Amino acid sequence: xxxxxxxxxxxxxxxxxxxxxxxxxxxxxxxxxxxxxxxxxxxxxxxxxxxxxxxxxxxxxxxxxxxxxxxxxxxxxxxxxxxxxxxxxxxxxxxxxxxxxxxxxxxxxxxxxxxxxxxxxxxxxxxxxxxxxxxxxxxxxxxxxxxxxxxxxxxxxxxxxxxxxxxxxxxxxxxxxxxxxxxxxxxxxxxxxxxxxxxxxxxxxxxxxxxxxxxxxxxxxxxxxxxxxxxxxxxxxxxxxxxxxxxxxxxxxxxxxxxxxxxxxxxxxxxxxxxxxxxxxxxxxxxxxxxxxxxxxxxxxxxxxxxxxxxxxxxxxxxxxxxxxxxxxxxxxxxxxxxxxxxxxxxxxxxxxxxxxxxxxxxxxxxxxxxxx
Amino acid sequence: xxxxxxxxxxxxxxxxxxxxxxxxxxxxxxxxxxxxxxxxxxxxxxxxxxxxxxxxxxxxxxxxxxxxxxxxxxxxxxxxxxxxxxxxxxxxxxxxxxxxxxxxxxxxxxxxxxxxxxxxxxxxxxxxxxxxxxxxxxxxxxxxxxxxxxxxxxxxxxxxxxxxxxxxxxxxxxxxxxxxxxxxxxxxxxxxxxxxxxxxxxxxxxxxxxxxxxxxxxxxxxxxxxxxxxxxxxxxxxxxxx
Amino acid sequence: xxxxxxxxxxxxxxxxxxxxxxxxxxxxxxxxxxxxxxxxxxxxxxxxxxxxxxxxxxxxxxxxxxxxxxxxxxxxxxxxxxxxxxxxxxxxxxxxxxxxxxxxxxxxxxxxxxxxxxxxxxxxxxxxxxxxxxxxxxxxxxxxxxxxxxxxxxxxxxxxxxxxxxxxxxxxxxxxxxxxxxxxxxxxxxxxxxxxxxxxxxxxxxxxxxxxxxxxxxxxxxxxxxxxxxxxxxxxxxxxxxxxxxxxxxxxxxxxxxxxxxxxxxxxxxxxxxxxxxxxxxxxxxxxxxxxxxxxxxxxxxxxxxxxxxxxxxxxxxxxxxxxxxxxxxxxxxxxxxxxxxxxxxxxxxxxxxxxxxxxxxxxxxxx
Numbered sequence: 001x002x003x004x005x006x007x008x009x010x011x012x013x014x015x016x017x018x019x020x021x022x023x024x025x026x027x028x029x030x031x032x033x034x035x036x037x038x039x040x041x042x043x044x045x046x047x048x049x050x051x052x053x054x055x056x057x058x059x060x061x062x063x064x065x066x067x068x069x070x071x072x073x074x075x076x077x078x079x080x081x082x083x084x085x086x087x088x089x090x091x092x093x094x095x096x097x098x099x100x101x102x103x104x105x106x107x108x109x110x111x112x113x114x115x116x117x118x119x120x121x122x123x124x125x126x127x128x129x130x131x132x133x134x135x136x137x138x139x140x141x142x143x144x145x146x147x148x149x150x151x152x153x154x155x156x157x158x159x160x161x162x163x164x165x166x167x168x169x170x171x172x173x174x175x176x177x178x179x180x181x182x183x184x185x186x187x188x189x190x191x192x193x194x195x196x197x198x199x200x201x202x203x204x205x206x207x208x209x210x211x212x213x214x215x216x217x218x219x220x221x222x223x224x225x226x227x228x229x230x231x232x233x234x235x236x237x238x239x240x241x242x243x244x245x246x247x248x249x250x251x252x253x254x255x256x257x258x259x260x261x262x263x264x265x266x267x268x269x270x271x272x273x274x275x276x277x278x279x280x281x282x283x284x285x286x287x288x289x290x291x292x293x294x295x296x297x298x299x300x301x302x303x304x305x306x307x308x309x310x311x312x313x314x315x316x317x318x319x320x321x322x323x324x325x326x327x328x329x330x331x332x333x334x335x336x337x338x339x340x341x342x343x344x345x346x347x348x349x350x351x352x353x354x355x356x357x358x359x360x361x362x363x364x365x366x367x368x369x370x371x372x373x
Numbered sequence: 374x375x376x377x378x379x380x381x382x383x384x385x386x387x388x389x390x391x392x393x394x395x396x397x398x399x400x401x402x403x404x405x406x407x408x409x410x411x412x413x414x415x416x417x418x419x420x421x422x423x424x425x426x427x428x429x430x431x432x433x434x435x436x437x438x439x440x441x442x443x444x445x446x447x448x449x450x451x452x453x454x455x456x457x458x459x460x461x462x463x464x465x466x467x468x469x470x471x472x473x474x475x476x477x478x479x480x481x482x483x484x485x486x487x488x489x490x491x492x493x494x495x496x497x498x499x500x501x502x503x504x505x506x507x508x509x510x511x512x513x514x515x516x517x518x519x520x521x522x523x524x525x526x527x528x529x530x531x532x533x534x535x536x537x538x539x540x541x542x543x544x545x546x547x548x549x550x551x552x553x554x555x556x557x558x559x560x561x562x563x564x565x566x567x568x569x570x571x572x573x574x575x576x577x578x579x580x581x582x583x584x585x586x587x588x589x590x591x592x593x594x595x596x597x598x599x600x601x602x603x604x605x606x607x608x609x610x611x612x613x614x615x
Numbered sequence: 616x617x618x619x620x621x622x623x624x625x626x627x628x629x630x631x632x633x634x635x636x637x638x639x640x641x642x643x644x645x646x647x648x649x650x651x652x653x654x655x656x657x658x659x660x661x662x663x664x665x666x667x668x669x670x671x672x673x674x675x676x677x678x679x680x681x682x683x684x685x686x687x688x689x690x691x692x693x694x695x696x697x698x699x700x701x702x703x704x705x706x707x708x709x710x711x712x713x714x715x716x717x718x719x720x721x722x723x724x725x726x727x728x729x730x731x732x733x734x735x736x737x738x739x740x741x742x743x744x745x746x747x748x749x750x751x752x753x754x755x756x757x758x759x760x761x762x763x764x765x766x767x768x769x770x771x772x773x774x775x776x777x778x779x780x781x782x783x784x785x786x787x788x789x790x791x792x793x794x795x796x797x798x799x800x801x802x803x804x805x806x807x808x809x810x811x812x813x814x815x816x817x818x819x820x821x822x823x824x825x826x827x828x829x830x831x832x833x834x835x836x837x838x839x840x841x842x843x844x845x846x847x848x849x850x851x852x853x854x855x856x857x858x859x860x861x862x863x864x865x866x867x868x869x870x871x872x873x874x875x876x877x878x879x880x881x882x883x884x885x886x887x888x889x890x891x892x893x894x895x896x897x898x899x900x901x902x903x904x905x906x907x908x909x910x911x912x913x914x915x916x917x918x919x920x921x922x923x924x925x926x927x928x929x930x931x932x933x934x935x936x937x938x939x940x941x942x943x944x945x946x947x948x949x950x951x952x953x954x955x956x957x958x959x960x961x962x963x964x965x966x967x968x969x970x971x972x973x974x975x976x977x978x979x980x981x982x983x
Binding site for chain 1: 426429430449451454461463465466471474477
């Protein structure tokens with residue numbers, strides 16, 4: 001036990017003495033949490049919108065007015081011709097173009113039916129879908145107006161049947177994206193810092209040659225590894241704490257669930273990540289290799305974690321693959337406990353899987369660290 | 374087993390793939406002896422030494438160090454030996470004192486003992502002025518002396534030194550050997566590899582390795598007689614040329 | 616020149632001898648492209664939902680069947696009372712609960728009106744909103760069917776044409792992003808590490824006292840990574856064309872030139888990082904922690920830049936990846952030529968010159 005304390009003491013000293021690293025470990029992640037959480041949103045707004053009005057009547061103008069009035073659209077210009085409009089789209093100046101045909105008003109009054117041309121840049125398919133919904137909504141509302149404006153005498157005899165829907169958005173009534181992303185990005189930062197630091201740690205001593213000196217001492221493998229892991233575990237928990245405070249103070253993210261439960265889960269989760277880091281460290285010869293491997297897995301883990309994109313939408317096989325992704329569990333638990341107030345029994349499946357993962361990874365880490373070759 | 378022989382090696386062999394780095398070497402080292410382990414670069418010295426200190430598994434053969442078998446009780450050996458590697462292996466980003474405390478702690482010395490030891494040690498080496506300086510900022514010679522003293526911190530029975538004086542000036546080398554003699558006088562067995570043939574003269578007995586085998590083993594005086602050489606340098610050259 | 620070639624050869628040996636890194640260097644883009652192409656999508660489908668039906672009559676059953684038939688939803692469970700909804704959400708098994716009011720059919724016939732609550736777990740606002748929209752769309756379809764005898768006066772129908780990606784495939788959106796992130800991180804990280812490594816091991820001094828000029832040393836270190844990154848770019852483009860049928864509407868030659876330009880920008884950034892970091896560890900952490908998230912989040916790779924708050928939109932302008940993504944999308948999907956992307960190209964060029972200039976300056980200061 002005492003031996004472990006000496007190692008812990010030494011690791012802390014080395015970490016805090018490295019002035020170049022301190023801001024990277026402590027400031028950079030928190031800065032990113034504060035800044036980047038604002039960036040991660042699938043909301044579609046400020047849509048770059050342009051139109052071609054070939055009709056120039058009061059009806060066409062009042063339709064365009066509707067787009068000006070909408071908060072989603074940023075109406076840039078009217079284009080005198082289709083050619084100019086599509087050039088602007090190629091340039092990236094507009095993403096949605098509305099084309100009002102000639103004789104729009106006249107045909108509408110005559111036939112009570114008319115078509116509008118809408119062109120949407122669909123490279124971002126999901127955003128394009130939403131943009132299409134917004135356009136349709138505006139046009140539909142305009143249809144209702146027309147009924148009132150153009151149709152003095154009501155010719156409605158039968159009242160149509162209508163099913164009314166009341167959307168209720170639980171846990172996040174205002175659909176605030178930051179409530180969703182801040183906990184997720186915090187997970188990511190805690191994971192990246194602890195993984196990269198632990199992944200580089202032993203291999204660094206290997207490169208400098210001090211590991212050999214340690215290997216000729218009678219220290220036990222488990223003592224050495226625990227001593228090495230502990231400081232990073234503390235750093236991870238510290239980051240979580242500061243991150244949670246920032247989330248509360250700056251983003252006002254609700255924390256409905258139990259904080260001790262959150263800490264219990266995180267304390268085990270970090271062990272998984274540290275185990276992976278040490279395992280990588282043991283299997284590589286240079287820091288460059290170690291980081292490369294750590295990076296490879298981080299990117300895949302992040303993308304498959306449900307942090308940015310929903311897991312349910314993935315094909316079955318990919319969903320099975322995500323079962324092996326520790327970040328997925330942390331993201332789930334963080335969001336469940338903080339935002340929904342899930343309790344111990346709710347997150348028990350995730351907790352058990354994480355414990356199992358921790359045992360396996362740390363077992364592998366101890367096993368693969370060989371004092372004798 | 375003869376308790377006087379702290380290292381006993383018989384037919385020790387290490388094979389990497391199809392390359393035999395150490396080829397069935399046999400020798401012993403007596404208690405309190407300064408044993409010089411010589412050889413050209415790549416002769417297999419470091420590999421042999423790594424097997425004796427328990428960080429490399431031998432392919433075959435027998436070896437006992439400090440009364441323990443290297444195959445089965447490597448961890449027990451580690452309690453009884455000190456090691457100073459060719460590559461400077463203290464932590465550059467810790468101070469002199471912190472390095473001593475750390476390694477003392479790893480060897481399980483008590484706080485009190487570490488404190489006493491480090492005071493004595495720092496005084497002996499004349500490092501009082503720099504005890505709170507980062508080791509990385511010290512000149513190489515000082516680092517080497519510190520490194521040697523740290524390897525003796527837990528009073529090991531045997532200390533293994535892998536080219537301890539590489540790259541240091543002649544005066545520091547002389548001082549270094551004084552430290553070695555002092556340790557030997559106090560009963561510590563010293564197992565040292567070196568490139569400097571004048572240093573070989575300081576050893577009680579010397580073995581010379583060529584291509585993974587021990588080609589000569591005796592006191593410097595007898596070796597010179599045997600090879601009809603003026604000094605150890607000539608002995609070495611004659612052996613290496615064959 | 617001969618010496619220089621020898622030096623480059625040495626660098627290649629270093630890289631090719633390290634099998635593990637090499638495996639990742641080439642495995643990475645393939646794995647990521649395949650994941651993005653086959654697994655990851657920002658569309659919403661197969662959402663698990665639950666039903667709370669207080670009426671259990673013919674109409675609600677019909678509606679439930681319609682919802683079950685949609686590819687967007689799969690009905691995971693039935694809930695019997697309001698009190699259970701919270702616990703269902705807390706377990707995280709379903710994302711929405713549809714709550715049908717009592718006497719649904721009766722109300723519909725009597726008052727011509729009935730209500731459904733769409734209760735969503737809005738911790739994920741995007742999914743919640745989309746679910747709500749999809750349910751509405753299904754119900755509207757159903758209403759139309761019920762009201763088919765009534766003609767509604769005045770109808771303007773927007774006829775939407777989705778251009779550049781008519782099938783709304785998310786792969787089209789992600790391929791340019793993945794290509795950018797890989798080129799950026801591989802180039803910047805590998806160069807910054809390999810240069811600081813020489814510094815740390817002290818071999819940089821040896822190289823600098825050799826007859827090679829410092830600029831040759833740096834170019835020599837960087838050259839193999841240009842080569843490797845080009846191979847990576849080719850692999851990504853080939854995969855996206857042949858596996859995901861991504862079009863290259865514009866000129867392949869222009870795409871190649873722009874890619875080389877971006878690779879050089881990233882390498883220049885890597886050199887700059889190496890001049891400000893003393894150890895490999897610092898270089899790595901700067902290139903990983905400092906570059907990874909901003910490149911993923913601020914480049915328009917996953918999240919649309921135009922929806923971000925204005926200060927972030929401004930910050931995104933200094934991310935080279937943003938400009939390269941615009942360029943690739945332009946060439947591959949929109950089929951534009953240089954006349955449409957010269958601005959972005961100039962910006963990348965400017966950034967490259969800036970990074971190199973700054974590195975040279977930092978470097979000189981140290982030598983003095």
